[in-house]
Amino acid sequence: MxxxxxxxxxxxxxxxAGILEGLPVExxxxxALPPIDEPEETGATFAENARLKALYYHRATRLPxxxxxxxxxxxxxxxxxxxxxxxxxxxxxxxxxRKIYELLDAKGARGSPARFVCxxxxxxxxxxxxxxxxxxxxxxxxEPRGDKGFGYDPIFYYPPLGRxxxxxxxxxxxTVSHRGKAFGKLREYLKRQLAG
Ligand code: IMP
Numbered sequence: 001m002x003x004x005x006x007x008x009x010x011x012x013x014x015x016x017a018g019i020l021e022g023l024p025v026e027x028x029x030x031x032a033l034p035p036i037d038e039p040e041e042t043g044a045t046f047a048e049n050a051r052l053k054a055l056y057y058h059r060a061t062r063l064p065x066x067x068x069x070x071x072x073x074x075x076x077x078x079x080x081x082x083x084x085x086x087x088x089x090x091x092x093x094x095x096x097x098r099k100i101y102e103l104l105d106a107k108g109a110r111g112s113p114a115r116f117v118c119x120x121x122x123x124x125x126x127x128x129x130x131x132x133x134x135x136x137x138x139x140x141x142x143e144p145r146g147d148k149g150f151g152y153d154p155i156f157y158y159p160p161l162g163r164x165x166x167x168x169x170x171x172x173x174x175t176v177s178h179r180g181k182a183f184g185k186l187r188e189y190l191k192r193q194l195a196g
Contacts, residue, residue, distance in 0.1 A: 001194070002026045004033075006057040006067040011150025012179070016066075019174050019183040023190055028063065036060050046070060046119035051128050058123035066186065068120040070178060071087025072152045074140060075145050076104055078110035085152065097155050104140060111139050114156060116165075118178035122185050126188060130189045136165075149173060 003025045005016055015030055020027065030036065031071065039056040043049035046069040051069035071085030077100070081088035089099045104110045115138070121131040144154035146166025153166035158176065165173055174180035 002028055002063055003063040003190075004028050004030070004057055004061055006030055006053055006065050006088065007095060009150070012070075015170060015174060015177075015179055016068075016183055018170055019180060020187055022188065024194055025190065030057075031060065041069070041083070043069070043083065044119050047121075047131070047133065049083060050119040050121040050131065051123075054128060055126075059126070064122060064124040064129075064173040066120060066122050068115065068118055068119035068179065068182065072116055072156065074100065074112050074114045076107050076109035078192035089166040092153075093151065096152075102154065110142060111157075113137070113139050116152075116156060116178040118182040120176075120179075120182040122186065130186060131171070132182045132185035132189075134151070134178040134183075134185070136176055136178045136181070138165075172173070 005013060005027050007013055008030050010160050017027055039053055041049045043052055049069035053069065053133065054065050057067060058065040069083065071082055073079040073082050089096045101110065104112055113129035116136045117133065119130050119131065119133045138158040140157050141164050143157050146154050146164045148168060149166045154164055156165045158165055165177065
């Protein structure tokens with residue numbers, strides 16, 4: 001069974017492939033297909049964006065399509081960057097981190113509680129057939145640390161392991177992360193479907 005993973009983000013793709021490893025499915029990434037225009041992510045929530053992307057790519061390719069929408073919500077910033085994580089203050093993470101620390105320092109809240117959220121949706125037969133959400137709770141690190149992972153990982157400190165998520169090996173991150181939890185539920189769903 002072919003399954004389209006509707007992302008071009010290599011960091012996300014590596015993590016997703018790791019979590020779904022061992023299932024009798026062939027993962028196809030967007031990079032392996034002729035270019036498809038990206039849909040506008042107009043949803044106000046991670047769930048709406050995940051559903052919209054999964055349906056869009058399913059309709060464009062006719063393949064069962066998985067899409068996720070994820071991001072970092074920082075409590076002291078009212079949940080920002082939230083659904084705008086990818087493009088908030090540009091795409092250079094050094095610049096994004098500086099802006100976050102500047103905004104947090106102005107509020108005296110450098111170590112603000114924060115969470116990563118991931119919503120995953122699977123579209124097939126012209127509808128959403130499965131969806132799930134995962135969350136990891138932590139706080140903003142005193143300074144960026146680590147070079148693994150991607151995106152905001154260097155500034156996301158996870159207290160139970162005493163590290164930022166950029167200091168965790170991929171398989172360790174997958175056991176605790178928002179994406180690991182959401183895709184773990186998808187993995188169980190696919191296993192049941194493929195068995196029955
Ligand atoms: P999406 O591709 O629209 O889901 O945007 C997700 C964005 O949220 C990414 O580009 C990152 O900026 C951020 N993000 C989501 N998950 C993670 C993660 O596991 N680590 C670091 N940043 C993440």
